[in-house]
Amino acid sequence: MTKTAERRPIADAAVHPVPAPPPAGGRRRRRLLDQACAYAFLLGGLVCFALFSWYPAIRAVVIAFQKYTPGSKPQWVGTANFTRVLHDPEFGAAWRNTLTFTLLALLVGFAVPFLLALVLNELRHAKAFFRVVVYLPVMIPPVVSALLWKWFYDPGAGLANETLRFLHLPTSNWSNGTDTALISLVIVATWANMGGTVLIYLAALQSIPGELYEAAELDGANLLQRVRHVTVPQTRFVILMLMLLQIIATMQVFTEPFVITGGGPESATVTVLYLIYKYAFLYNDFGGACALSVMLLVLLGAFSALYLRLTRTEGDTA
Amino acid sequence: MRHTGFRRTFVAIGVCSSLALAASACGSGDGDTASGKTRITVNCEPPKSAKVDRRFFDDDTAAFEKQNPDIDVVAHDAFPCQDPKTFGAKLAGGQMEDVFYTYFTDARHVVDINQAADLTPYLKELKSYDTIQKQLRDIYTVDGKVYGIPRTGYSMGLIYNRKLFQKAGLDPDKPPATWEEVRADAKKIAALGDGTVGYADYSAQNQGGWHFTAELYSQGGDVVGADGKAGVDTPEGHAVLQNLHDMRWTDDSMGSKQLLIINDVQQMMGSGKLGMYLSAPDNIPILVKEKGGDYKDLALAPMPGGKGTLIGGDGYMFNKRDTPAQIRAGLKWLDHMFLTPGKGFLGDYARAKKNDAPVGLPEPRLFTGAADAKDQQVKKANANVPVKNYQAFLDGNQQLQMKIEPPDAQQIYSVLDSVVSAVLTKKDADIDQLLKEASAKIDSIPRS
Numbered sequence: 192m193t194k195t196a197e198r199r200p201i202a203d204a205a206v207h208p209v210p211a212p213p214p215a216g217g218r219r220r221r222r223l224l225d226q227a228c229a230y231a232f233l234l235g236g237l238v239c240f241a242l243f244s245w246y247p248a249i250r251a252v253v254i255a256f257q258k259y260t261p262g263s264k265p266q267w268v269g270t271a272n273f274t275r276v277l278h279d280p281e282f283g284a285a286w287r288n289t290l291t292f293t294l295l296a297l298l299v300g301f302a303v304p305f306l307l308a309l310v311l312n313e314l315r316h317a318k319a320f321f322r323v324v325v326y327l328p329v330m331i332p333p334v335v336s337a338l339l340w341k342w343f344y345d346p347g348a349g350l351a352n353e354t355l356r357f358l359h360l361p362t363s364n365w366s367n368g369t370d371t372a373l374i375s376l377v378i379v380a381t382w383a384n385m386g387g388t389v390l391i392y393l394a395a396l397q398s399i400p401g402e403l404y405e406a407a408e409l410d411g412a413n414l415l416q417r418v419r420h421v422t423v424p425q426t427r428f429v430i431l432m433l434m435l436l437q438i439i440a441t442m443q444v445f446t447e448p449f450v451i452t453g454g455g456p457e458s459a460t461v462t463v464l465y466l467i468y469k470y471a472f473l474y475n476d477f478g479g480a481c482a483l484s485v486m487l488l489v490l491l492g493a494f495s496a497l498y499l500r501l502t503r504t505e506g507d508t509a
Numbered sequence: 510m511r512h513t514g515f516r517r518t519f520v521a522i523g524v525c526s527s528l529a530l531a532a533s534a535c536g537s538g539d540g541d542t543a544s545g546k547t548r549i550t551v552n553c554e555p556p557k558s559a560k561v562d563r564r565f566f567d568d569d570t571a572a573f574e575k576q577n578p579d580i581d582v583v584a585h586d587a588f589p590c591q592d593p594k595t596f597g598a599k600l601a602g603g604q605m606e607d608v609f610y611t612y613f614t615d616a617r618h619v620v621d622i623n624q625a626a627d628l629t630p631y632l633k634e635l636k637s638y639d640t641i642q643k644q645l646r647d648i649y650t651v652d653g654k655v656y657g658i659p660r661t662g663y664s665m666g667l668i669y670n671r672k673l674f675q676k677a678g679l680d681p682d683k684p685p686a687t688w689e690e691v692r693a694d695a696k697k698i699a700a701l702g703d704g705t706v707g708y709a710d711y712s713a714q715n716q717g718g719w720h721f722t723a724e725l726y727s728q729g730g731d732v733v734g735a736d737g738k739a740g741v742d743t744p745e746g747h748a749v750l751q752n753l754h755d756m757r758w759t760d761d762s763m764g765s766k767q768l769l770i771i772n773d774v775q776q777m778m779g780s781g782k783l784g785m786y787l788s789a790p791d792n793i794p795i796l797v798k799e800k801g802g803d804y805k806d807l808a809l810a811p812m813p814g815g816k817g818t819l820i821g822g823d824g825y826m827f828n829k830r831d832t833p834a835q836i837r838a839g840l841k842w843l844d845h846m847f848l849t850p851g852k853g854f855l856g857d858y859a860r861a862k863k864n865d866a867p868v869g870l871p872e873p874r875l876f877t878g879a880a881d882a883k884d885q886q887v888k889k890a891n892a893n894v895p896v897k898n899y900q901a902f903l904d905g906n907q908q909l910q911m912k913i914e915p916p917d918a919q920q921i922y923s924v925l926d927s928v929v930s931a932v933l934t935k936k937d938a939d940i941d942q943l944l945k946e947a948s949a950k951i952d953s954i955p956r957s
Contacts, residue, residue, distance in 0.1 A: 280953070345765070348704060349766075364934070367766070368934060369931075369935065452768050453770060454926070455926065455930035456931060456933075456935070457930055469923060472593050473715060474919050
């Protein structure tokens with residue numbers, strides 16, 4: 192590429208006479224003027240980001256250390272907001288629930304889409320149809336799907352228990368039980384979000400060269416061995432990336448507990464984000480809400496750093 | 510390089526936008542227009558989608574401006590009138606209207622953060638102020654100073670389905686007056702089967718805690734006592750939870766689906782599958798207009814228990830930046846819109862009836878004495894809903910102690926929500942332990 196670029200002026204010079212290069216100072220000015228246009232275009236985006244993303248984020252960190260009541264002058268209170276939030280009886284439950292939800296969502300949310308992608312990859316007919324079917328829940332607005340599942344989970348006449356009864360299987364309390372509420376929400380989140388993940392896994396699977404499978408087959412590998420020794424190593428990077436993105440996304444779960452369980456029963460589904468919502472909009476305690484947000488930010492920041500590091504490492508090795 | 514003129518255009522657009530922004534930023538906040546009129550901004554104008562209400566509001570405001578040519582009212586529409594998610598931000602950003610809508614529960618907070626104008630010096634000019642019920646006026650009175658004018662007042666009662674009462678062999682003209690009777694009636698209604706629920710209650714999104722409070726008031730208890738200590742771990746608190754537990758698990762009269770919120774219960778009542786639930790009268794039009802209910806089937810009884818009831822409502826407060834002229838103009842506007850018995854936005858019952866809006870519901874009830882009598886008389890004369898369905902509520906309410914929500918209500922409701930949801934979702938819930946823990950948690954809430 193470098194060679195072509197070097198040659199081009201000579202070829203061009205044969206057709207069009209090349210004007211003498213302007214003096215160095217003028218060239219710099221011209222380049223600056225040319226770039227000014229690009230910077231001007233960029234400015235709109237930067238201003239929007241600064242106003243609506245960076246400023247609120249920085250402000251939230253500042254408010255975390257202030258007594259902030261809308262309408263009155265903020266007062267510095269040091270770490271009082273953090274102390275108050277740490278002593279909230281729901282604080283421990285919220286983190287426990289969030290981490291459990293993330294872990295469960297990771298297990299279920301990885302296994303189900305990966306298996307589905309494997310099955311879809313093996314299909315010979317109606318591939319496009321099934322891809323659409325799998326992707327369909329993603330197109331339903333999250334609140335609508337949560338409301339649908341709220342009805343499915345009715346322990347009396349809900350679809351879930353009616354189906355179990357029809358199959359002569361024991362029924363469950365679903366979202367109404369302290370032991371089952373969180374896993375019920377994991378099922379909803381997995382169902383609603385797996386479409387996109389399946390498609391990414393499918394794309395990764397389809398990029399695996401067929402020769403690798405042929406070679407494995409010639410070596411006498413069965414289906415499970417082919418998955419273990421060919422599929423998993425070849426999709427390792429995609430799996431890792433999606434898992435990290437999933438951790439970041441699932442730790443911010445809000446819609447499902449808000450719509451389906453309202454944090455109950457007995458705080459069994461109160462998540463960190465739901466608690467932030469309660470602090471800000473029910474208790475009018477923006478300092479507490481921001482303190483909680485900062486804690487979540489630190490944790491998610493660590494995961495994001497890990498994500499960036501992994502991406503860079505993979506990029507370097509690619 | 511050929512100049513396209515883009516940079517010049519870009520700079521010109523930028524400068525114009527900045528000027529426009531600066532101009533619009535500087536253009537608000539002045540109470541007097543160039544024409545010498547006193548201008549006030551007010552909120553809670555009904556949205557365009559509520560055509561009839563919007564027309565009433567605009568017509569009344571236009572009539573007011575005609576009577577007061579020196580006042581210009583600029584109405585801002587909003588639904589709901591007070592959105593908790595934006596209310597604080599609007600106050601903080603100095604964007605709140607000159608005369609703004611608040612729930613009763615906001616009053617103290619707005620005063621505490623010094624965002625309300627003191628109306629006390631102007632009240633002698635508002636003749637109708639003394640016609641408002643004292644307990645409602647007191648809500649906007651802090652340390653002897655008046656910071657707001659009540660607009661409506663509601664109290665909680667028991668909505669029940671007369672049709673289901675009849676079906677279950679109960680007398681629809683004799684609604685339950687005690688919690689024991691509620692339990693007995695709920696059991697009979699649930700026995701009708703086909704998914705019918707006898708009694709439903711909320712237990713999520715803090716609404717369970719809200720209703721626990723109402724039920725505790727009805728038993729004569731208090732969530733926070735005069736000494737500021739939690740009052741839930743008491744015989745009254747125990748009675749509330751035991752009753753809910755027994756209806757849910759012993760009688761199976763509350764249905765299997767729990768963690769309900771207001772919308773779920775309204776759906777159940779509107780579809781004719783629910784016998785009773787606690788609510789203020791303002792739920793009745795919603796049940797009919799939005800949930801498929803029928804006025805003739807829906808009746809209202811006073812809060813069971815006979816000791817007390819939870820009250821709520823709304824009113825208007827004034828921006829602390831208001832000029833004296835704006836405060837006077839705002840008070841005049843409120844008087845015209847809401848404080849004349851049988852007239853105005855909420856009180857013109859003849860107009861409401863003509864436009865097929867419900868007339869005859871027992872509340873909102875704002876006035877006292879002669880003004881109340883006049884208001885009730887005009888209402889009765891124009892009633893288009895079965896007024897006799899609410900007679901029990903009107904009679905029984907007189908005997909109840911009216912109590913507002915406790916301070917730091919949402920934090921307390923959050924604690925109590927867990928307690929109610931535990932009792933309704935766990936058969937072996939330990940009520941004593943739940944109340945003990947809830948009491949400790951309420952005591953640990955920092956008081957605002």
